[in-house]
Amino acid sequence: MQSSTQFEQNRAQLEQAVHNTVTDPALRNAMLLNIAGMAAAMQTEIRMVDAALRTHHARNRARGLAGWILNVRECAA
Structure with a gap:
């Protein structure tokens, strides 16, 4: 979970950096699409x-429960 939180934080920072520094709209959109991907x-x-x-x-x-049931049957027999 911590890794995904860090990834989301870094993604947001990268998107912000692209918005702030890339002036060509086509290039900006391409970069943002790659980030979204x-x-x-x-x-x-x-x-x-x-x-x-x-x-x-x-x-x-389920294996634990099945094993326990088998043990109970063996003990009862």
Whole structure:
């Protein structure tokens, strides 16, 4: 989470620098589009990592519960 916050802060600073220093409108728009593309890619990466971590956690949790149930059955037998 800290990395994404830092990325967003740096993205905002970069956009501000482009707005303040690039005078050619076409070049400014191209640069801002590239920055937006990087931000979108970062957000996609964050969502994919979050989904993978949730899936991993759910699998480990389910395995733990299944293992516990099997142990209870073995003890009862």
